[in-house]
Amino acid sequence: MKKGIHPKTNYVTVTCSNCGATYTIGTTLSSDFQVPVCYNCHPAWTGKARDLTRVSQVAKFLERQKKAQALREQKAKGNKK
Ligand SMILES: [Zn+2]
Incomplete structure (x- = not known):
């Protein structure tokens, strides 16, 4: 090993x-x-x-996804009239 060029290992x-x-x-x-x-x-x-519900940011994201899905379904129903 060449001396003086290697960083110290801790x-x-x-x-x-x-x-x-x-x-x-x-x-x-x-x-x-x-x-x-x-x-x-x-x-x-x-x-x-x-268990992703323990992590509050992920829980919030999943909650938003649920809301978005509900809105999408509502919209799809509205367009089929
Ligand atoms: Zn671990």
């Missing part, structure tokens, strides 16, 4: 803010950090859908 703790799992990784970052999702709880690995 071992930091990564915490998943969704499930609370912790991992120790080698990185150039110097302090511990959090990730919003990890392989322990991500739907791609668990095969289960997350």
